[in-house]
Amino acid sequence: MMAKVQNLFDNLPFLVDGEDFSELLRCENVVIERIVSSDRPYHKIYNQDHHEWIILIEGETQLKIRDDFINLKAGDYLFIAAQTPHQVIKTSPNCIWLAIHIY
Numbered sequence: 001m002m003a004k005v006q007n008l009f010d011n012l013p014f015l016v017d018g019e020d021f022s023e024l025l026r027c028e029n030v031v032i033e034r035i036v037s038s039d040r041p042y043h044k045i046y047n048q049d050h051h052e053w054i055i056l057i058e059g060e061t062q063l064k065i066r067d068d069f070i071n072l073k074a075g076d077y078l079f080i081a082a083q084t085p086h087q088v089i090k091t092s093p094n095c096i097w098l099a100i101h102i103y
Helices: none
Strands: 019-027 030-037 051-058 060-065 068-073 077-080 086-091 095-102
Touching (some): 060 077
Antiparallel strands (some): 060 068
């Protein structure tokens, strides 16, 4: 079977608010997803049973992790351990992230 080349920037949604989650790969205990955030993200608090590694591909954002505020710019990455409350506080328009979920 020949590998199918895809592009992270294909079919990007245009969002007025919120975020779009697209699963790119699921293999054994790992899920990789692309996240596109508007400049009005939902302020949901995540507290997951699994680890997550994120990298901001494009844009700028501010996260709240436990009680700390963390600013990220394109190229910055971060590991979030399981059972760590975290929240997207603000983003620039059309931020693009990769999230690797480790189960």
